[in-house]
Amino acid sequence: MDIPRVTFEVEIRCHFDSQDQAFELLPFLRTCLQGGSPASWVTRFFGLALFKSGQLLRVAEVAQGGTVRRYLGWKGPDLGRFANIRQEIDEEFTTGIANSTVLRQLGGTERALAANGVVEELERIGHVQFMAFQGKDLTGHDQERDLKVKLMTCPVLKWPVIVELEKTAETEQAARRLEDDLRELSNRFALASRLVRKEPPTLLYEQLYSH
Numbered sequence: 001m002d003i004p005r006v007t008f009e010v011e012i013r014c015h016f017d018s019q020d021q022a023f024e025l026l027p028f029l030r031t032c033l034q035g036g037s038p039a040s041w042v043t044r045f046f047g048l049a050l051f052k053s054g055q056l057l058r059v060a061e062v063a064q065g066g067t068v069r070r071y072l073g074w075k076g077p078d079l080g081r082f083a084n085i086r087q088e089i090d091e092e093f094t095t096g097i098a099n100s101t102v103l104r105q106l107g108g109t110e111r112a113l114a115a116n117g118v119v120e121e122l123e124r125i126g127h128v129q130f131m132a133f134q135g136k137d138l139t140g141h142d143q144e145r146d147l148k149v150k151l152m153t154c155p156v157l158k159w160p161v162i163v164e165l166e167k168t169a170e171t172e173q174a175a176r177r178l179e180d181d182l183r184e185l186s187n188r189f190a191l192a193s194r195l196v197r198k199e200p201p202t203l204l205y206e207q208l209y210s211h
Contacts, residue, residue: 006101008175009075009088011166012182014194015159022151022163026189029163032140032149039064042134045201046119047127054078056086056201057106057127059119069094072118074102079172082186083179084199093118133157133204145185157203162196 016022023030043060050057054077062069069092076087089102097103098112108125122128135154142149148166165182169175186192198206 006087006089008169008172009086009166010080010083010169010175010178010182011164012083012186012191013162013164013196013199014186014191015196016161016163016194017159019151019153019161022161025191025194026163028142028144029140029149029151032142033138033151034140036138036140037065038136038138040134040136042132044129044132046122046129048130050127051130051201051205057102057122058201059122070115070118072097072100072102074105078199079175080179083182084197085172085175085179131201131204131208133200145181147185152200154200156207157200158207159196162200 016025040063041060043058045051045056045058047055047057056073056075058073060071060073062071071090071092073088073090079085091097091100091102093100093113093115096112096114097118099110100108100113100118103118103121103125104110106125106127108121113121119129133154133156135152138151140149141147146167148168150164150166152162152164153160154162165185167178167181169178186195196203
């Protein structure tokens, strides 16, 4: 089994009123996303204490093109100043998983688990679900800027359309350089008034628990 790499996710996001508005203000999006099929997803978050410490532990089910895949993901605390910078591990467990890096670092089992055993193992080690949401994504890649792009629609969040612009680094030092790249991109496209510093899970948590 391949051991998943621990990489650094470096991303900014901005809000729009519609997909057309996003395409108008970020013209390269249309080319990146053209021809792609939307993915429907349900993401569940586990371990409220982890979340409050700045980490994210999630299980996602993604349906696209008639195929459903399941992923276990962990993110470390946000290290960014302008962008969000997090260490990230994503593992697919559609047909099960063995020697999971995420489970192992949380004190869970290294043995093989069937797909339906992953959530059971999270609960066994004390990380129960505390919130969930669902939505749709269109994803693509801007080769000119070496940029992953995602257009997300999620009805429970404050904004109808959120666009994420992401780069990936192998080290924190490299992530800092990419953060500067994203700052320059934001300035070039005049995104300052549209930037959303809080990530979707934080926005969701505030809507659910801030009242």
